[in-house]
Amino acid sequence: MPDRPIALSCGEPSGIGPEIAARARAKLGASLPFFWIGDPSHLPQGTAHKVISSPAEAMAVPAAMLPVLRHDFPAAAQPGRPTPENAASVIAAIERGVSLVMRGEASALCTAPINKKALKDGAGFAFPGHTEFLAHLAGVDRVVMMLACDALKVVPVTIHIPISEVPRALTADLLTDTIRITHEGLRRDYGLTAPRLAVAGLNPHAGEGGAMGDDEARLIAPVIARLRDEGLAITGPLPADTMFHPAARARYDAAICMYHDQALIPIKTLDFAGGVNVTLGLPFIRTSPDHGTAFDIAGQGKADPSSLIAALRMAREMAAARASA
Amino acid sequence: MRLALAIGDGGGVGPELAAKLLSHPEMRDRDVIVLGDARLLRMGAEQAGVRLDLPVVAAGDLPRDLPAGQAIVDLANCAPASFAPGQSSAETGAACLQNFAAVLRLAQAGIADAAMFTPFNKHSMRLARPAYVDEIGFIDATLGATRSGREFNVLDEVWNARVTSHIPLREVANRLSTERILSSIRLTVEVMEGAGKPAPRIGVAALNPHAGDGRNFGEEDEDIIAPAVEAAAAEGYRVSGPIPSDTVFVRATRGEFDAVLTMYHDQGQIAMKLMGFDRGVTLIAGYGFPIVTPAHGTAFDIAGQGKADLGATLAAARLGLALAKLNPPRKRQGALARDWATAPVGDAPLVEA
Numbered sequence: 001m002p003d004r005p006i007a008l009s010c011g012e013p014s015g016i017g018p019e020i021a022a023r024a025r026a027k028l029g030a031s032l033p034f035f036w037i038g039d040p041s042h043l044p045q046g047t048a049h050k051v052i053s054s055p056a057e058a059m060a061v062p063a064a065m066l067p068v069l070r071h072d073f074p075a076a077a078q079p080g081r082p083t084p085e086n087a088a089s090v091i092a093a094i095e096r097g098v099s100l101v102m103r104g105e106a107s108a109l110c111t112a113p114i115n116k117k118a119l120k121d122g123a124g125f126a127f128p129g130h131t132e133f134l135a136h137l138a139g140v141d142r143v144v145m146m147l148a149c150d151a152l153k154v155v156p157v158t159i160h161i162p163i164s165e166v167p168r169a170l171t172a173d174l175l176t177d178t179i180r181i182t183h184e185g186l187r188r189d190y191g192l193t194a195p196r197l198a199v200a201g202l203n204p205h206a207g208e209g210g211a212m213g214d215d216e217a218r219l220i221a222p223v224i225a226r227l228r229d230e231g232l233a234i235t236g237p238l239p240a241d242t243m244f245h246p247a248a249r250a251r252y253d254a255a256i257c258m259y260h261d262q263a264l265i266p267i268k269t270l271d272f273a274g275g276v277n278v279t280l281g282l283p284f285i286r287t288s289p290d291h292g293t294a295f296d297i298a299g300q301g302k303a304d305p306s307s308l309i310a311a312l313r314m315a316r317e318m319a320a321a322r323a324s325a
Numbered sequence: 326m327r328l329a330l331a332i333g334d335g336g337g338v339g340p341e342l343a344a345k346l347l348s349h350p351e352m353r354d355r356d357v358i359v360l361g362d363a364r365l366l367r368m369g370a371e372q373a374g375v376r377l378d379l380p381v382v383a384a385g386d387l388p389r390d391l392p393a394g395q396a397i398v399d400l401a402n403c404a405p406a407s408f409a410p411g412q413s414s415a416e417t418g419a420a421c422l423q424n425f426a427a428v429l430r431l432a433q434a435g436i437a438d439a440a441m442f443t444p445f446n447k448h449s450m451r452l453a454r455p456a457y458v459d460e461i462g463f464i465d466a467t468l469g470a471t472r473s474g475r476e477f478n479v480l481d482e483v484w485n486a487r488v489t490s491h492i493p494l495r496e497v498a499n500r501l502s503t504e505r506i507l508s509s510i511r512l513t514v515e516v517m518e519g520a521g522k523p524a525p526r527i528g529v530a531a532l533n534p535h536a537g538d539g540r541n542f543g544e545e546d547e548d549i550i551a552p553a554v555e556a557a558a559a560e561g562y563r564v565s566g567p568i569p570s571d572t573v574f575v576r577a578t579r580g581e582f583d584a585v586l587t588m589y590h591d592q593g594q595i596a597m598k599l600m601g602f603d604r605g606v607t608l609i610a611g612y613g614f615p616i617v618t619p620a621h622g623t624a625f626d627i628a629g630q631g632k633a634d635l636g637a638t639l640a641a642a643r644l645g646l647a648l649a650k651l652n653p654p655r656k657r658q659g660a661l662a663r664d665w666a667t668a669p670v671g672d673a674p675l676v677e678a
Contacts, residue, residue, distance in 0.1 A: 162533045162543025163589075164498035203493045204590035208447065213493030241594030242622070245602035259494075260534035264571035265595045272575050 004107040005058040005067070006315050007097040010038030011112030013077035013086055015293025016303035021112065022047040022066055023305040024312060029063035032312055034110065036066055037093045039073040044301070055105040071096060079299020082115045087122025090114055094130070098137045101284040107323075108285035108315035109134075112308070113293045128160065131279050134286060143281035144181040146254065147263060147290060148314060149271035152244070153254040154263035155182050155280075166259045167202065167215060175223045179256055183232055185280030186253055191321035198243055198252035199224055199236030200262055206239045220258075244270075273304060276311045278318075285318045287311040326438045326649050327391065328642060329431045331424035332361030332369070333443035335403050335417040336410055337623025338633035340369025342443040345635045346642055347395055348375035355646070356393055358382075358437055360427040360666075362420060363399040372631045384427075384666040391436065400424065400666055411625045418449030419676040422457070426675060427666045429467045432614045434665075435655040439645035440616045443638060444623040453676040459491055460609060464616065466671030474611030475512055477584075478593060478620055479644060480601040483577045484525070484584035485593040486513045497589040498532065498545055506553035506586070510562055513584055516610045521651050528573045528582035529554050529566025530592055536569045550588075574600070603636040606644050614652060617645035 011017035021036045022043055028034075035058040040049055049066040052058055058067035071093045075085040094114075100106040111130050119125035127133040135143045146155045157178045158169045179197060186195035199220060200206075203213030210217060220237040228234050235252065242248060243255060244266040257263035267275050275290035289307035297303055330346070333339020343359065344366060346352055359366065363381060370377045379397045382388070387398070403420035421442075428440040450457045457463060461473050478485040488509045489500045510527055517525040529550060533543035540547060550567040557564045568576070570587065574596035577585050587593035597605050598620065605620035619637030627633060662668060669675055 160534055160538070160542050162498070162537070162545070163494070164543065164545070167495040204491050204594075207493070208491075212491050213495065215493070215495075240591045241598050242602075244595060244599040247602075261570045261592060262595065264534070265574070265592065266599050268571040269574055269596050269599050272572075 003059065004105065005055055006032075006034040006108045006110055006312055006319070007055065007069075007100050007106035008034050008036050008110045008312070009094045009097040009112060010036060010042065010071070010090070012082065012090060012115040012118060012293045013039065013042040013073060014079055014081055014083045014298060015113055015115060015295060016298045017112035017293070018042045018077065019044050019299070019301065020289070020303050020305040020308045022049075023303070024308050025066040026064075027305065027309060028312070030061075032316055033059055034067075034312055035069050037069045037071050037097050039071060039089070040068050042073065042077040043068075044299075055100055069096075080295045082118035082295070084118045084122025087119045087125065090119060091123055091125060094133065095137060098134065098284070102138070107319040108287065110308070110311050110315050111286065111288040113289070113291065115293050130288065134279060134282055138282050138284070140281060140283070142177050142181065143279050144178050144185065146182065146185070146278045146280055147267050147275050148278055149267055149275045149310075151270045152249055152267055154257055154267050155254055156257045156260050156263040158259050160260065163259065170202065170215065170219060170258060172219055172223050175220065176227065179223070179227055179232070179234065181281040182254055182256065188325055189280070189285060189318040189322050190253070191325070192253055194233055195254065196233045196252045197235070197254055197256055198238055199234060199256045200240040200243060200258055201237035202258045204239075206237045273306055275307065276314045278314065285315055285322065287315040287318070326646050327356040327358060327436070328645060329428035329437035329440050330357055330359045331421070331428045331440070331442035332359065332365055334421055334446040334449050334623045335365050335368070335405065335408055336412050336414055336449065337444055337446060337625050337628045339443040339445070339623060340365045341372040341629070341631065341633050342369070342619070342635060342638045344369035344373045344375055344377055345633070346443075346638050347377055347379070348373070349635065349639060351639070352642060354394065356391070357395045358391060358431065359395065359397040360400060360424045360431070361397070362401055362403040363397055364405055365403050365420070366397060368405045372629050374631055385663060387436070387661060398427070398666070400427065410629045413446050413448040413452060415449065415452035418446065418451065418453035421445045421450055422454055422463075422670075422676055423666065425463065426467045426668075426670050429464060429616070430661065430665050433468050434661050436661070437614075438649035438652065438655060439614055441641060441645050442618050444619060444621065446623045454673070455677065456673060463670065464609065464612065468612060470612060472611065474609050474616070475516060477513075477516065477608045477610060478597045479606045479608055480597050480604060482583070483574070484513070484517060485587060485597050486584060487587045487590060487593050489589050491590060494589065501532065501545060501549050501588060503549050503553045503556070506550060507556050509586055510553065510557045510564055512611075513586060514562055517584060519651065520610070520648050522583055524563055525583035526563045526581070527565070528568050528577055528585045529564060530570040530573045530585060530587045531567035532588045534569070536567045603634050604640050605637055606641040608644060608648070610648075614655070615645045615648040617641040
C-alpha cells in the first residue's frame with residue numbers, strides 16, 4: 001500500500017467541491033489518506049481541518065480533521081455563483097497538485113470539478129477541460145478519458161463533438177493510440193497483465209456486414225487486426241447494443257466506444273452516481289468524480305460525496321497497482 | 326385470443342425457445358398455432374428437455390375453426406439434417422421467411438389475434454431472399470400494407486421508439502427533421518394508447534452529448550429536436566426534451582416517463598438491452614394486430630445446448646396476447662387462399678431458389 005497521500009485539488013470554490021471534500025474526509029477518516037489543496041476559508045463553516053506544510057504531514061493528521069495544503073484565493077466563495085476572480089487560483093491549485101504528484105510527494109491526483117466559463121472569463125483558460133490541461137502540464141500529446149464503475153470501464157474515442165462529426169473525427173491513428181494507451185493504463189495501473197479490450201462498432205449491428213455502414217470494415221476492423229497481430233487481446237467491432245449486458249461484460253476489461261453517448265449510456269445506466277473519470281496516458285495517476293460543480297445545490301449541505309469517494313478509492317487502488325508493478 | 330407462433334432460425338435458439346414457450350405452464354392451455362417444421366420443433370423440445378405433443382394441422386385445409394389449445398401447421402420446410410447448428414444458412418433463412426409470412430397471413434385473416442416469432446437471423450434470411458432488408462419491409466410486402474408499422478422495444482413498463490433505425494450513424498443527423506420527430510411522437514402516443522396506456526409521458530432523447538451543451542457540441546438539439554418537443558406539447562402531448570441520452574433511460578425507469586423516443590438505433594438499444602437482456606420485447610405495431618418477438622437474437626454461441634433463457638420470449642407472448650385483447654374484436658376474413666403458406670411476398674417469390 002502506498003504510504004503517500006492523494007492530492008485533491010479544490011476545483012471551483014463556489015461549487016460543491018469544498019463541501020464534498022470535507023464530507024469525504026468525514027466518511028473515510030484516515031483509512032484513505034488524502035489532502036485538500038485549497039483555501040480553508042472556502043470550506044463549509046465549522047469544518048474540522050488542519051493546515052499542513054507538506055503532503056507527508058497529511059498521514060499524521062487526526063482522522064476527524066481534513067488535511068489542508070493551504071492555497072490562498074483572492075475572493076470568498078459564493079456558493080452557486082461562478083467566481084471568475086478566483087480563476088487564476090483554481091488553475092494554480094491544479095498546477096500545484098500536478099507538481100506534487102510529478103515529484104512523487106503525492107501518490108495520485110484527484111480533481112474536484114471546475115467551471116470552464118469562470119476560468120475562461122477570469123483567466124483566459126483555453127483548454128476544453130481538466131483532461132486537456134493536465135496533458136499540457138505533463139507535456140503529453142494524447143491522453144485517454146476512461147469512465148469506470150465497479151461493473152464497467154468505458155473509453156470514448158471521440159468525446160465532446162456533435163454526432164454528425166463523429167465519423168470524420170474517427171481516424172485509424174486516433175483509434176490506435178486510444179487502444180494502446182488504454183491497454184497500457186490497464187496493465188500498469190490496474191494490475192492486469194493481459195487486459196482484454198472490446199471495441200464497439202460505430203453503426204447499428206456493427207454495420208451488419210456493410211448493410212448499415214462501412215466504418216467497421218474500412219476503419220475499425222483493420223486497426224483491431226493490426227493490434228491483435230501485436231499481441232493485444234482485442235475483440236470487435238462488436239454491435240454496441242449487445243456488449244453491455246452482464247454476460248457480455250464478463251468477456252472484457254474495458255470497452256472502447258466510438259462516441260460519447262455510446263460509452264456514457266451504459267455506464268450511467270449501470271451506476272448513475274458512482275462513476276469515476278480516469279485519465280490514462282499521463283505520467284501520473286489522475287481521477288475525478290463524474291459530475292460537475294452542481295451550482296444549483298452548492299452550499300446547501302446536500303451534495304453527495306459518493307462519486308468523489310469512489311474517485312479517491314480508485315486513485316488509491318491504481319497507485320497500489322502501479323507501486324507493486 | 327390465439328397466438329400464431331413462427332419457429333425461428335434452426336441454427337440458433339429459435340426452436341428451443343418455441344418448445345420452452347409451448348411447454349410453459351402459463352402457455353400450455355393457450356390457443357397457439359405454430360408455423361414451421363414439426364421436426365424442428367421436436368428438435369427444440371429435445372434440446373429444451375421438454376415433452377410436446379401438438380396435433381398437426383395440414384396447411385392445405387386449415388379448418389375454419391381451429392381446435393382450442395395448441396397445434397402446429399407442419400410446413401416441412403427445414404429438416405434438422407439440412408443445416409449446421411450455430412451458423413447462418415439459406416435453408417434456415419428460407420424456413421424463417423415462410424414461417425413469418427404464414428403467421429402474418431393468419432393474423433391478417435383473423436385466424437390469429439397476435440403474431441410472434443422466436444429469433445430470426447437476418448443473414449440467413451438474406452441468403453434465402455437477398456432483397457430482405459428488415460422486418461417492417463417484409464411485413465409491408467406480405468400484408469400489402471400501405472402504411473408501415475413502427476417498431477418498439479418494451480422492457481417492463483418502459484417503451485422505446487426511435488426516429489431512425491437501421492441506417493449508418495453518419496446519416497442520422499441528416500435524417501432528422503422537426504416534422505419527422507413530431508410524427509414519431511404522435512405515432513408513439515397513438516400506439517401506446519391503443520395498447521392501454523392513456524396519455525403516455527414521452528421523454529425525447531437529445532442527439533448530441535449533453536444535449537449539445539448550449540450549441541457547443543452541435544446545433545440539432547436546439548434547432549430540430551426542441552421545436553418538435555414544443556410543437557408536440559402545444560398539441561397537448563405530455564412530452565419533455567431534448568434530454569441527454571445518458572440519463573433519459575435512468576429517469577424513465579425511475580417512473581418519470583412511460584416511453585423514450587430515441588434519435589438512432591443504438592441510443593435506445595444499448596440501455597434497453599443492458600437493463601433487461603432477458604426480458605426485453607420487440608413489438609411491431611400498426612397493422613391491426615401486434616407482432617412480437619424477444620429483443621435478443623439467435624444466440625448462435627449457445628444454440629442447441631438447452632441453456633436459452635425463456636424470459637424475453639415469455640414476456641413477448643404475454644405482451645402480444647395482452648395487446649391483442651385490446652384490439653377491436655376481429656372477424657375471420659373468409660377462407661385463406663389455398664397457397665397461403667407458400668404464396669409470393671410482394672413482387673418476388675417468398676424465397677429465391
